[in-house]
Amino acid sequence: MDIPWAVMLIVLPLAAGLMAFVWPRVAQTLVLCCSLAIALAVAGLALQLWHHGVFHHALGGWEAPLGIGLYADGLSLVLLTATALVGMGVSVYASAYFTLDDAHHFWPIWLFLLAALNALFLSADLFNLYVTLELMGLAAVALTALSGGRDALAGAVRYLFATLSGSLAYLLGVALLYHAFGSVDMATLAGRMTPVPAAWAALGLMSAGLLLKTALFPLHFWLPPAHASAPSPVSAVLSALVIKASFYILLRLWIMLFGPFAGDGVAALLGGMGTAAIVWGSVQALRQTRLKLLVAYSTVAQIGYLFLAFPLAAAAWNAAAVLVLSHALAKSAMFLAAGNLLHFGGHDRIADLDRVVQRLPLSAFAFALAGVSLMGLPPSGGFIGKWLLLEAALAQGRWDLAAVMLLGGLLAAAYVFKVLGHAFTQAAVTHEPTAVPARMEWAALLLACSAILLGFTATPLLSLLEIGAPFGGSGP
Amino acid sequence: MNWDAWLPPLVVLSSLLPGLIIFVLPEERVGLRTVLNVTGAVAKLLLVGWMLWGVAQGHHYEARLALLPDIELVLRADPLALLFVTLSAVLWLLTTVYAIGYLEASPHRSRFFGFFSLCVTAAIGVALAGNLLTFLVFYELLTLTTYPLVVHRGTEAARKAGQTYLIYTLAGGTLLLLGTVWLYTLTGTLEFTEGGFLHTMDAAHHRSLIVIFILLIVGLGVKAALVPLHGWLPKAMVAPAPVSALLHAVAVVKAGAFGIVRVVYDVYGVEFAQRLNLLTPLAVAAAVTIIWGSLRALFQDDLKKRLAYSTVSQVSYIALGVALFGPVGTIGGLVHLVHQGIMKITLFFCAGNYAETLGIHKISEMNGAGRRMPLTTLAFSIAALGMMGAPLTAGAVSKAWLVEGATAAHMPWVVWVLWTSSLLNAAYFLPILWRTWFRPMPGAWPDEHIPARRWRETVWLLLLPPLVTAAATLVAGIYADTAISPLAWAQLITDREYFRATP
Numbered sequence: 019m020d021i022p023w024a025v026m027l028i029v030l031p032l033a034a035g036l037m038a039f040v041w042p043r044v045a046q047t048l049v050l051c052c053s054l055a056i057a058l059a060v061a062g063l064a065l066q067l068w069h070h071g072v073f074h075h076a077l078g079g080w081e082a083p084l085g086i087g088l089y090a091d092g093l094s095l096v097l098l099t100a101t102a103l104v105g106m107g108v109s110v111y112a113s114a115y116f117t118l119d120d121a122h123h124f125w126p127i128w129l130f131l132l133a134a135l136n137a138l139f140l141s142a143d144l145f146n147l148y149v150t151l152e153l154m155g156l157a158a159v160a161l162t163a164l165s166g167g168r169d170a171l172a173g174a175v176r177y178l179f180a181t182l183s184g185s186l187a188y189l190l191g192v193a194l195l196y197h198a199f200g201s202v203d204m205a206t207l208a209g210r211m212t213p214v215p216a217a218w219a220a221l222g223l224m225s226a227g228l229l230l231k232t233a234l235f236p237l238h239f240w241l242p243p244a245h246a247s248a249p250s251p252v253s254a255v256l257s258a259l260v261i262k263a264s265f266y267i268l269l270r271l272w273i274m275l276f277g278p279f280a281g282d283g284v285a286a287l288l289g290g291m292g293t294a295a296i297v298w299g300s301v302q303a304l305r306q307t308r309l310k311l312l313v314a315y316s317t318v319a320q321i322g323y324l325f326l327a328f329p330l331a332a333a334a335w336n337a338a339a340v341l342v343l344s345h346a347l348a349k350s351a352m353f354l355a356a357g358n359l360l361h362f363g364g365h366d367r368i369a370d371l372d373r374v375v376q377r378l379p380l381s382a383f384a385f386a387l388a389g390v391s392l393m394g395l396p397p398s399g400g401f402i403g404k405w406l407l408l409e410a411a412l413a414q415g416r417w418d419l420a421a422v423m424l425l426g427g428l429l430a431a432a433y434v435f436k437v438l439g440h441a442f443t444q445a446a447v448t449h450e451p452t453a454v455p456a457r458m459e460w461a462a463l464l465l466a467c468s469a470i471l472l473g474f475t476a477t478p479l480l481s482l483l484e485i486g487a488p489f490g491g492s493g494p
Numbered sequence: 495m496n497w498d499a500w501l502p503p504l505v506v507l508s509s510l511l512p513g514l515i516i517f518v519l520p521e522e523r524v525g526l527r528t529v530l531n532v533t534g535a536v537a538k539l540l541l542v543g544w545m546l547w548g549v550a551q552g553h554h555y556e557a558r559l560a561l562l563p564d565i566e567l568v569l570r571a572d573p574l575a576l577l578f579v580t581l582s583a584v585l586w587l588l589t590t591v592y593a594i595g596y597l598e599a600s601p602h603r604s605r606f607f608g609f610f611s612l613c614v615t616a617a618i619g620v621a622l623a624g625n626l627l628t629f630l631v632f633y634e635l636l637t638l639t640t641y642p643l644v645v646h647r648g649t650e651a652a653r654k655a656g657q658t659y660l661i662y663t664l665a666g667g668t669l670l671l672l673g674t675v676w677l678y679t680l681t682g683t684l685e686f687t688e689g690g691f692l693h694t695m696d697a698a699h700h701r702s703l704i705v706i707f708i709l710l711i712v713g714l715g716v717k718a719a720l721v722p723l724h725g726w727l728p729k730a731m732v733a734p735a736p737v738s739a740l741l742h743a744v745a746v747v748k749a750g751a752f753g754i755v756r757v758v759y760d761v762y763g764v765e766f767a768q769r770l771n772l773l774t775p776l777a778v779a780a781a782v783t784i785i786w787g788s789l790r791a792l793f794q795d796d797l798k799k800r801l802a803y804s805t806v807s808q809v810s811y812i813a814l815g816v817a818l819f820g821p822v823g824t825i826g827g828l829v830h831l832v833h834q835g836i837m838k839i840t841l842f843f844c845a846g847n848y849a850e851t852l853g854i855h856k857i858s859e860m861n862g863a864g865r866r867m868p869l870t871t872l873a874f875s876i877a878a879l880g881m882m883g884a885p886l887t888a889g890a891v892s893k894a895w896l897v898e899g900a901t902a903a904h905m906p907w908v909v910w911v912l913w914t915s916s917l918l919n920a921a922y923f924l925p926i927l928w929r930t931w932f933r934p935m936p937g938a939w940p941d942e943h944i945p946a947r948r949w950r951e952t953v954w955l956l957l958l959p960p961l962v963t964a965a966a967t968l969v970a971g972i973y974a975d976t977a978i979s980p981l982a983w984a985q986l987i988t989d990r991e992y993f994r995a996t997p
Contacts, residue, residue: 373648376602379517390638395667396631402562405675412679424668431664435641439653442645477560 023063024073024088027098027136030055035129045125046113052129053109056136057102064095064482072486074142087203089142091486096339096479097139097266100346103468104258105132111354111461112251120249123164131157131255138263144192144202147267148185155181155231158260161252162244169247177244180230180237184264187227191220204274213279221276221284228271231264234288234325235295238318242302245314250357253310257317258350262342265324269338272328273489285328292325293422300429304436309356309366312433313349316392319426320345323407326419330410335489336480337406343479344399344472348391351465355385358454358462359441365449368437372445375438380459382441387466389434391473394427399472501545502557502569502622505579506615508538509586513611519604528594531607535587538618542583545571556624565684567631568624572688573987574759577828577980578621578752581835585744586614588959592843593736595955596850606646610736612639617745620752626674626684626761629753633670633717636749637663643737644730655732662726666716670753673709676702677761686756688990690763700770703762707772710757711779718750718813719806721783728794728802735846738798743805743838748831751812755828758816759991768819777817781911783810788918795856797845800922801838807915808834808881815896818908821992823899826892828984833880833888836966840877843960844870851952853941857926862935867951871930873964878923880967883916888970891981 034052038045067073073090090098109128116124134157138150159181163174196202198216211217233241241261245253272280299319306312323341327334358381359374360366375382387398394404404423411420472479483489512534519527545555548571555571571579593610597603616639619632637660645656678684680699683691692703716723727747731738758767758776767773787807794800811834815827847870848854848863864871880887893912900908944952951957974981 375642376605376648379605393664395634395638397561397635401631405562405671408671408675409679412676420672424672428664428668431660435657435660438641439645439656442642442648442656443650443653444648474559474561476562480563 021062021066022075023059023066024075024090024140025077026059027056027063027140028133030059031129031133031136035126035133038129039126042122042125046121049109049125049129050113053102053106053132056132057106060095060098060102063090063098067092067095067485068482086146087142088140090140091488092483093266093269093339093486093488094139095482095485096343097262098136100262100343101132101135101139101259104255104346104350104465107350107354107461107465108251108255111254111357111458114455114457115249115251115357120164124161127157127160127164128255131161131260135259135263139266143204144195144207146202148189148192151188151231151263151267152185154260154263155185158256162248162256164252165247165249167247169243173243173247176240180240184227184231187223187230188267191222191224191227194220194223204270208274211275211279217279221280224271225268225276228264228268229291232261232268232321233318234291234321235298235318236291238295238299238321241318242311242314245317245353246308246310250310250353250360253314253357254350254353257314257353258346261317261321262346265321265342269335270488273335277331282329285331288325289329289419292322292328293419295319295322295325296422296426297429300426300433303433304429306433307368309359309368309371309437310353312368312437313352313356316352316430316433317349319430320349320392323403323423323426326407326411326423329419330407330414330416332489333410333413334407336483337403337410339483340399340406340472340476340479341403344391344403344469347465347469347472348388348398348400351384351462351469352388352392354458354462354465355381355388358458359385361458362451362454363449364452368440370445370447370449371437371440371443372448373442375441377451378454378459380463381454382438384459384462384466385441386434386438387463387470389430389438391466391469393430393434394423395431397473398470399476400469402473402476498548498553498555499557501541501548501555502571505538505541505545505583505622506569506618508541509534509611509618510615513608513615516604516611517608521601521604524603527604527607531590531594531611532587534611535583535590538583539587542576542580546576546580549573549576561627561631564682565625565627565678567628568685569619569622569628570624570686571622572686573983573990574755574828575621575623577831577983577987578748579618581748581832582614582617582621582745585740585835585839585963588962589736589740589839591955592739592846592959593734595953596734596736596846598953602646606643606734609639609642610740613643613741613745615639617749620749623686623756625686626677629756630667630670630674633749633753634667636717636746637667640737640741640746643741644733646734646737647732649732652732655729658729659726662716662723666713666723668713669709670713673706673713676709677706680706686760688760690759690761690766692761693763693766693769704770704772707757707762707767707770710761711754711776714750714753714757715779716750717746718754718809719747719783719787720779720810720813721786721806724783724787724806727806728799731796731798731802735798735842735849738802739839739842739846743801743842744835747805747809748835751809751831754813755816755831764819764824764991773817773819777814777905777908780810780814780817781908783807784814784911784915785918788915788922791922792918795858797848797855797857797860797926798842800857801841801845804841804881804919804922805838807919808838811892811896814908814911815899818896818899818903818905820899820903821988822895822902824988824991825981825984826895826899828987829895829981830892832980832984833892833967833970836963836970837877837880837887837889840873840960840963840967841881843956843963844874844877847952847956847960850956851942851944852939853943854939857929859936859940860926860929861933862930864930865935866939866946869951869957869961873960874930875927876964876967878927880971882919882923886968886971888967888974888980891971891974895981
């Protein structure tokens, strides 16, 4: 089978985006078909990888160091799967969410964002990663500002500065590495890297930029306003996918280039920041009175879990990958469900949710299921991730990290059930509800269900992750 | 086709599927919902009956599904599992009948019955779990699915009670998770094995194993309502009566108690646990719970709260029996798992009948209730006498075996605990019986909304279940020596644990 699925993953949304811009009237159909096609292409790529191992493709026949190389292994596949699934859910949701006028703006940018994400997960060299990262960031900022309200614009501007400075720092690092070692190809660099000052400076700059974009505590300041003020489908994508993209680059860089010489100190620092993120994010989430802000702070906390993997190193990368996927599914479901509750009641004050469990059962259920995965309760993808991470921590005697994980789970339960408790209870003031389109409810619910079902597919998922040994030091 | 691997999952599915369908049913489809509920419950009962017959014949029922590399989701029907499964399946059928009568014309019934079925599914999963991970999965699922039932009424009080419930149970679940993962990193297996799988462990690990034991028991003790982890149980009584009856008297607290049985017998092994000196502290914790629960029950005027504290006390008989080293005490503890279930569910059914028929919630309102509702009060009396350990009831059998077990284990203080508890039980149940039978009826009941029609004191569906379970209390007591009694089954399990005998 020689179908270049990986190339299709980039070309399809790009072409569809252009067409959606030119012919807005067919945009919706186009997007729905395109997101389905992306999902099929990811499945095709998975099969291809399963049978033939890693995928390597030089665009136009030009090999590195001159040409642009595409590369896919198990880790890329997991991220592409997350993009495809969340992308489908969000496309369906958005088709009912936006008014006609907003939709004309939304569809092309959304498809560009999908193209950028897919390209990022398939990139083999540092410069290409920069280009896709920048494209993704700009598309994301544009989507955040889409509703045009004052909050949205303020959030979007903050987000713009954060994402631009992040990319800039990253680009500087790439330039340093290129100057010192004469390549931007990761595999080549991995062979040439030595711990010279330029490498250290690159490590610092690139990590700082990526951490800012990933919103790891204390660099998370831009995330809650941006994610909470954006339209719900956009919030879902930002929390589920966009921050994962910069995390993905960081993970790759760490495993292939920086990890070997950075040493335990830097890993411990990342772990410490992760710990702080879990505690701070969860406590902040618990304190919120607005639903979308609560969900946004929950993202700050959940990001922290991913960084607990750094001090645990090799034993925990699998756990981090599972957590990335399960968080993507659960958090997008949660934001979409929160969007439904907001649409339904006309507000997102948690204390006034007023029996939505009975009045909007599908969305409330979606919120609850997504919450189960975020708390790491079984059966769910979140549970599998947490179990693997906990196992790694205990096997290495890292009781501090284990304690943080368990505490984080309890805090997550506290903020999720804070919402659910009010969702069961009659509020003092009742509001006139607005009907929520069925598509919006089902998109949220199906994403939440897939986060739960992920709990039963850990074995095949983990064997897919081993393709190309992304955690064994090899990679693009 | 080999049915042996299919039966355990089918038993789980027989309540899961009806539950999922019920969720999407519109509120007014009462007929279809009832059919689904009853069909599920009857199907489960038949399947369990089949498995009981099969296990007695030496069949091996086991199903596996890979969950993580090297750890599977295992459902296995061993004799101990069947003890709990049978109890849950029988009581589920009765409680379903009861709940249909109880919730007639109240709102949100689809949601109620949906979660109710999911709860039973989780309880059955807890019973059939073949390793600690599977147990943990269903144990947490039980927490999640009971929460909507606790907050079912949608009032502020219900929300607060739900919060308390979660704080206790999720914290307990977290400790259980920690203990489980730690155990797994030490041993690489979590499979329940008769006689335990830890006795081969190196002596260097013994200190870790002691800490893990404490983590597991505390995690399970929350649901089993061991003092001081029992705070959620009386609060959770805001839930509707069928929930209190099945879940808080049977499924949830029993899941905790059952977990303790599993950990002691099938993870550590009773002999190894004794060697690590873990059983005596457990016995002390159980004894303290028994006395404390009874003392608190004395001072409750709310009927359901008094019953809740009584549950706190009685469930710890199971842990106590388990902690008595020796087969006799084990039999007492295991048989009490069943006996306490049927007696306590009778009491809660009756409490629900008083509340639903006459609006009685407090003990001080119960004067003369026996003349207005003689059958309900008869069932209540039988169960209450059983709790005290009166002759001819199931309670007498449990207590006799426990007392004998304590003597055999050379723990005379336990005998004193048991007698004190009996005395306290009498002190908080006999005044109720006296009030209901011998005090004159008041002029008007607090809130009578089901009128008496000739000898039918309340709705059929509410009356039948407590009468059946009260009768079962007597039958289990009188016919304890027959081959199909819970006692005989408890003896079979004990034979296997202590003497590794296979049928």
